[in-house]
Amino acid sequence: MYEFVSGPLVWVAFIVFIGGMIIKTVGYINLSKKKDKVVYNHLNLDWSMRSIFRWLIPFGSRGMRENPVLTIAGFVFHICLLAAPLFLLGHNILWDEAWGISLWSMPDGVADWMTLFLIAAAIVLIIRRVVLPEVKIVTTSTDYILLAIACAPFITGYMAYHQWMDARTITIIHILCGELMLIAIPFTKLSHMILFFLSRAHIGSEFGERRGTVTW
């Protein structure tokens, strides 16, 4: 079982994730070139870049400044989401053993803290979904499920590292959770990972070039 989830299933997960996102992204760009011609008359990538940049830094936009709790929770969540798996020693050892490549690794204690911060941020996100009426009204079960799918690799990863139960079992579960998350990305709103850049590029140019105003 361990060999299966850490072998062939990894291939499947990454092919679906990377291949899926490439197909999606390229697909949308091509579709857009055909159906959104009005956008390309005045496309200004300078305005696009500025819009993207302002929304990638904490409090870079007015919306972020007016919603500080969400901004902090969102940035903590996303930074830990990306940094912990990429720079985890355990993961990089696996990459090194398989392909002879690896990234810089952080101390395990730091990774531990990142995991806990991510879970805390996720709790904030859940609370605001339940408590704020304007968020509750647009919330569907999918929103909770996707948050669970995103957090599961971290919770199980923490458990695996600290060996809270039989190491082999929890590690298998952790790997499965990670693979589930990767596979879910191209098929759900998690695709905003890449598509955020496309939609911001459009609106940044639309408002900047054609209206001379900012989108942050």
Place this chain on the structure above:
Amino acid sequence: MAEAAVDTTEDQTVDTKVIKERLDLLKGGRFKMWLEICAHCGLCADSCFFYLAHDKDPKYMPSYKVMKTLGELYDKKGDVDRATLEKMAEVVYGDCTACRRCSMFCPFGIDIATMIAAVRGICCSQDLHPAGLKAAIQNYKDTGNQMAMSSEDFVETCEWMAEETAEEFRGLEIPIDKQGARIMYTVNAREPKFYPQDIAEAATIFHAARENWTMPSNGWDDTNLAMFAGDGKTMAAQVKLVYDAAERLGAENIAITE
């Protein structure tokens, strides 16, 4: 909500085929992506003055309005009854002005207001746009302006204003259909109809600036209520009318009032 924003037309049915066609047309590029990546974060709420003015009633928040209209149309593949479509028309004509503030506040830059406008187009295709806009659209089709003013009446009004204003500003003219002007000036149709002094005042400015300007005898209305209604065809035709006038007169620039 006070009065209904739209006419109820119980005797008419819904042309699902037309709705489906429009949904398919829209579902290319931006629209498809926007509906997919909306994270349901709720940040658009505070940007919407309808939401704020209604004491933060969540039913008025932008992404909810889209979910209940465009979202539902896609879910049901356009197969909705007239009563449902009428309710949607109430939302997109009565609970939103498509000001696009929500589009500026969305973290993903989703153009929420444009999706509302797209639903207006669908409602318009089913004759569900507000009565006042219907009347204006008919006027555009008949006379090229929303006030159903004839070219003769328009030119006469301009001549009258020029005469009156020239008493105070010697040599002032309101040139109609002058060739090769630097500025072709267009107005809101209510100006010649109800507030001709606005045209006189603009003429005063042009006169003082010694501007080379003109107004066309036809194609002088720069409003476009067809756009508000979601009637894409009439909207385009009205814009073309103004543009063609500028081309015909060889004008360098088109200036709009307001």
